[in-house]
Amino acid sequence: MNRSSSMAYDKSWSKIFKDYNIEGYNFSEDGPYTLSASQIKKSCQDFDKTTEKEVRILCKQDSRADRPQIFIENNLFILPIKNGIYKIIKCEGYIDIPEIEEKTIIYNSKLDFKLDSSQIGNSEMQHLDFAYASSLIRTFMNDNSLVLTIRGRKYTPQFSFNVGDDIINVVSVQTEVDAGYEGRDKIVLIEAKNSKTNNTIIRQLFYPFRQWKHYTRKEVILLFFEKRGSLFYIWQYGFSDANNYNSIKLIKAEKYLIEDPV
Template sequence: MGNPSKDIPWLAIFDAYGIHNHDFEEEPFFISAKEIKAACQDFKKTAEKEVRILCYQAQRKDKPQVFVDKGLFLLPVKNGEYAIVKGEGYIDIPDIISEPVLFKPKIKFRLFSNEIGDSEMQHLDYAHAAGMIEDFCEVGDLFLTIRGRKYTPPFSFNVGGTTIHQQSVQTEVDAGYEGENHLVLIEGKNTGVNEVIIRQLYYPYRKWSEEISKSHGKKVIPVFFEKRGIEYMFWMYEFKNENDYNSIKLIKSSRYIVT
């Protein structure tokens, strides 16, 4: 099943640049935001011509039908430039079936401000203040040092049987916590999801591996987080091969309920 608001514009893009006949087994197809905009300039609705909306593919359901039919997904390789890649771009987030951890916060008094609103970051801030993140990661003390958007350094990686050279892409980390020997990077959601595009974990992982691991020897740990009802849910991942986009593996998961 495709995404109706994107189906026709992306067909127009594929028609305009002969992408239907491209051999994706040989290499990705590279396309710029300028080219996407030009191919969609005659559409009337914003959702049918806005590059940011057309290129948003955080989950499989966001992909247009032509991507679904051909087994493709989209990756940014430079600001304003994309690679259309054949392969599996997403990872399923499994249900956590283990019993929840009944967790007593290390906070000495009740916090009220964290109960106002419903953003990923405020839930992460509370989980860190309560000691949940340190308990889950088991790597000692962790201190909040990273938050928000930053650009990646250049790096290359393998995906879909081909090599992509990524030059500089803006990535976002909901929260990054540094310990003595580790750097924990968390991608958070506050709505129920059962999948995520690997890029949201991989690009920050590669950025900080280049910046921190290689110069200071600290291991980078990608973590996916979701606040679901009263439960704080964590999934820890690792990339078996840092140069392989699809080498992501689940290490452990746990869900916490504050007592």
């Protein structure tokens, strides 16, 4: 987020907090604060810029640095809980994406021909599809049965979970999975980026995880994927307690250089 956008963002959230006296709200005693999209729109209706009044933009806080200053100063983050309803929570809502210090693995593509189309463009989907076509995802998971079956936006079933000392109830929130692969005994869900990420909101992994735990008895596995330069980075995360948002843990991580077929 550039400085002008950040300042507009801060201005909007400062007004929202003032209008609804959120600054005086006691999160420790009263729990998360419920805020609606209509309240946000009402507070920001006189602003001119889209970044100052668009609910989707104001509530998109995918990394710690994406939060407005008032959130940062008070250790707050925001979660959608149903269509048009959000919870502002005082707790750690993000997970670090650590550097992978281990040596780069030289990986030989399982294809017997070169994919010329993989060199055109720089989208997350393109890099992820190339990694899958080269069988890198199957290799990382040690599962040759994985096939692409999930992609795009879906709505969650109803579920509840703990975050900090509070219980959050979610009903029909839209999630987006960059890719999901099903095998004989597991489903692998991927959140993909095309640049370096220092941290990410746990929701991007937790909501799809809970969503698919509802629909299958197979193990649900979570991967965070990045393409930086010529290298492919993969982190595997899991939750030690499926009902605890903060129980996320790193399981393994590797980085690869994919060698094209000769």
